[in-house]
Amino acid sequence: MQPFTQFSSRFVVLPNNNIDTDQIIPARFLKTTDKVGLGRALFFAWRYAADGTPRPEFPLNRPDAAGAQILVAGDNFGCGSSREHAPWALLDFGLRTVISTSFGDIFRQNSLKNGLLPVTVDGETHRRLLALASSSPEAQLSVDLASQTLTLPDGQAITFAIDPFTKDCLLEGVDELGYLARLAPRIAAYEQAHPARVSTLDSVQGRLPPAGLARSQEDAPPSRREAPQGGAGRPRS
Amino acid sequence: MTDRSMPTAGGARTLFQKIWDEHVVTQEPGGPAVLYIDAHLVHEVTSPQAFSALRAAGMRVRRPDLTLATMDHSTPTRTLSLAGADPEAVQQIHQLERNCQEFGIPLHALDSPSRGIVHVIGPELGYTQPGMTIVCGDSHTSTHGAFGALAFGIGTSEVAHVLATQCLLQRQPRTCRVLVDGRLGRGVTSKDLILALIAQIGVGGGTGHVLEYAGPAIQALSMEERMTICNMTIEGGARSGLIAPDDVTYQYLAGRPGAPRGADWDAAVARWRQLPGDDGASFDRTVTLNADAIGPMITYGTNPGMALPIAAPVPDPDALPDGGQRQAAARALAYMGLQPGQAVLNHPVDVVFIGSCTNGRLVDLRQAAQIMAGRHVAPGVRVLVVPGSQAVKQAAEAEGLARIFREAGAEWREAGCSMCIAMNGDQLEPGQYGVSTSNRNFEGRQGPGGRTFLASPLTAAAAAVKGVVTDPRTLL
Numbered sequence: 145m146q147p148f149t150q151f152s153s154r155f156v157v158l159p160n161n162n163i164d165t166d167q168i169i170p171a172r173f174l175k176t177t178d179k180v181g182l183g184r185a186l187f188f189a190w191r192y193a194a195d196g197t198p199r200p201e202f203p204l205n206r207p208d209a210a211g212a213q214i215l216v217a218g219d220n221f222g223c224g225s226s227r228e229h230a231p232w233a234l235l236d237f238g239l240r241t242v243i244s245t246s247f248g249d250i251f252r253q254n255s256l257k258n259g260l261l262p263v264t265v266d267g268e269t270h271r272r273l274l275a276l277a278s279s280s281p282e283a284q285l286s287v288d289l290a291s292q293t294l295t296l297p298d299g300q301a302i303t304f305a306i307d308p309f310t311k312d313c314l315l316e317g318v319d320e321l322g323y324l325a326r327l328a329p330r331i332a333a334y335e336q337a338h339p340a341r342v343s344t345l346d347s348v349q350g351r352l353p354p355a356g357l358a359r360s361q362e363d364a365p366p367s368r369r370e371a372p373q374g375g376a377g378r379p380r381s
Numbered sequence: 382m383t384d385r386s387m388p389t390a391g392g393a394r395t396l397f398q399k400i401w402d403e404h405v406v407t408q409e410p411g412g413p414a415v416l417y418i419d420a421h422l423v424h425e426v427t428s429p430q431a432f433s434a435l436r437a438a439g440m441r442v443r444r445p446d447l448t449l450a451t452m453d454h455s456t457p458t459r460t461l462s463l464a465g466a467d468p469e470a471v472q473q474i475h476q477l478e479r480n481c482q483e484f485g486i487p488l489h490a491l492d493s494p495s496r497g498i499v500h501v502i503g504p505e506l507g508y509t510q511p512g513m514t515i516v517c518g519d520s521h522t523s524t525h526g527a528f529g530a531l532a533f534g535i536g537t538s539e540v541a542h543v544l545a546t547q548c549l550l551q552r553q554p555r556t557c558r559v560l561v562d563g564r565l566g567r568g569v570t571s572k573d574l575i576l577a578l579i580a581q582i583g584v585g586g587g588t589g590h591v592l593e594y595a596g597p598a599i600q601a602l603s604m605e606e607r608m609t610i611c612n613m614t615i616e617g618g619a620r621s622g623l624i625a626p627d628d629v630t631y632q633y634l635a636g637r638p639g640a641p642r643g644a645d646w647d648a649a650v651a652r653w654r655q656l657p658g659d660d661g662a663s664f665d666r667t668v669t670l671n672a673d674a675i676g677p678m679i680t681y682g683t684n685p686g687m688a689l690p691i692a693a694p695v696p697d698p699d700a701l702p703d704g705g706q707r708q709a710a711a712r713a714l715a716y717m718g719l720q721p722g723q724a725v726l727n728h729p730v731d732v733v734f735i736g737s738c739t740n741g742r743l744v745d746l747r748q749a750a751q752i753m754a755g756r757h758v759a760p761g762v763r764v765l766v767v768p769g770s771q772a773v774k775q776a777a778e779a780e781g782l783a784r785i786f787r788e789a790g791a792e793w794r795e796a797g798c799s800m801c802i803a804m805n806g807d808q809l810e811p812g813q814y815g816v817s818t819s820n821r822n823f824e825g826r827q828g829p830g831g832r833t834f835l836a837s838p839l840t841a842a843a844a845a846v847k848g849v850v851t852d853p854r855t856l857l
Contacts, residue, residue: 178430249620320550330415344446
């Protein structure tokens with residue numbers, strides 16, 4: 145992940161509340177096994193007419209949206225499905241920051257993992273941004289992560305919240321997978337102290353259907369009326 | 382978000398807190414917790430990029446024995462063959478097979494009798510148990526909270542984290558108690574209850590919280606009915622919804638393939654009985670509902686919070702206090718082709734879909750069959766009944782439910798997510814009205830231009846035989 149530090153750009157506005165991730169990226173585009181190229185499908189149903197041509201009135205299709213790296217959206221942006229394809233599509237389109245009064249929990253987590261910064265502002269700031277978009281469509285906003293500041297064209301600086309750990313990861317471009325992997329000894333110690341879990345591989349005595357590792361295997365139907373075998377189970381901690 | 386790592390006064394802890402405390406591996410002061418994950422469920426749509434990330438990093442799956450894969454989102458339901466299926470979906474399914482083979486993960490594949498929707502097979506295999514942390518790259522993972530587990534959806538990056546380390550970085554959420562008094566009446570289901578709750582708190586109402594459902598109306602529910610409630614918790618904005626385990630839970634689990642046996646079973650139940658929240662444990666918020674006051678519900682708009690009692694008129698957007706709300710409501714009505722003050726009751730219906738991880742279990746199919754037995758699908762209405770798993774399918778056939786559906790003129794399908802997410806060709810055509818037992822009525826969710834009314838299996842079956850939105854109590 146590239147470090148996220150600061151930038152300035154135009155912004156584009158989608159004022160609707162509760163924009164769900166099905167709108168951000170419809171499900172039929174989730175059949176990809178890749179992360180890239182989803183920008184074409186971003187807001188697909190709103191962006192394109194039935195014949196596939198871009199709708200000129202849609203904010204992302206307007207000429208003054210060119211080069212915009214900031215999206216200002218209505219409340220509860222990114223609610224619904226957990227698809228990480230939503231931030232991938234936004235990033236692939238060229239957006240780097242989304243500003244709203246609130247975000248869906250899973251969408252916010254997914255965005256942060258990919259270097260798309262969700263910025264939460266209060267209602268009044270949000271209204272100011274919407275008014276600014278109407279009056280000055282070519283206005284630029286500045287985002288500075290280190291100082292946690294969103295700066296408006298008139299110079300007013302608005303502070304936004306972000307937890308220190310996440311902020312540091314973004315500033316340094318740290319991949320959380322690496323961070324977690326380095327905790328392997330602590331994880332092993334936890335597993336030692338909490339040993340017993342429900343095993344999916346436990347097909348001893350037909351207790352779990354012997355799920356195949358390749359598609360051609362026959363499986364026995366699950367049976368729940370077996371007489372208790374005794375002793376074969378593992379206690380859970 | 383509050384960072385509460387100490388128990389509340391007197392040491393009284395909620396069910397959530399007990400599970401959370403038990404699973405924290407480590408925590409930097411002021412930083413997120415590293416949470417151990419007991420069970421990781423995997424499906425074909427949100428996993429390919431995660432496995433690719435592991436491959437690129439040269440990492441293996443840490444605990445294949447705590448991982449279970451199935452295919453459900455884009456699998457065909459007319460047949461168990463991939464011939465003629467969307468080539469991209471076929472590619473994705475084959476990718477999952479290759480990944481499971483390479484990384485040693487048990488896979489319930491297309492032709493497996495134990496395959497099905499991921500949140501249906503986990504519980505029916507006895508793999509979902511009280512006190513566990515359970516995750517999956519799917520927001521309806523909240524379903525498993527019905528067993529008193531901490532279960533939530535994650536994105537593909539986090540899928541990679543769990544595959545590689547069996548852990549996640551998580552900030553502790555806030556808690557909200559949902560107390561449901563009274564009892565659901567005849568013809569009123571747990572689906573109506575959760576729709577009523579989301580109508581009350583809104584689709585963002587639970588954001589940042591886990592919900593714990595309690596009260597006599599909850600305790601009276603079967604496990605399958607509890608799963609419907611926890612399943613749709615995410616539609617109210619909360620990632621997780623939990624119901625404390627009790628004898629109903631233990632009775633459901635006893636004898637299932639993944640459940641302990643003999644002395645281990647007794648020990649497990651004794652442990653699980655310690656899980657329900659302590660008296661006096663405090664929550665950040667409380668919401669109350671009275672089940673006596675809830676009737677059959679139906680959505681009229683384009684998110685699950687836009688729901689009404691079935692005979693109520695569609696609200697007037699102009700009556701809403703806020704400009705943004707007015708605009709959203711007006712947009713929703715325009716999309717749905719509805720007028721303020723119009724009744725959804727008696728609205729014509731083109732398609733009925735009975736299935737999904739919300740209402741695709743045996744109890745749900747029994748409810749639908751109760752209405753459809755001896756009746757016929759209305760002229761011009763297409764009805765799909767899609768069991769949530771092949772085990773549900775087998776049981777429904779053994780009980781004669783499938784015959785009822787077929788004789789009524791409904792299509793009886795193989796298991797899968799099907800029309801809930803419309804990734805496999807099962808979908809609404811533009812402009813069609815569908816009554817669906819699934820969980821989302823977003824614009825285009827069930828097909829571009831498709832117009833969804835979310836409802837219970839009883840309400841859906843009633844619409845199927847009448848051809849219009851119908852109060853199911855008139856047919857019972």
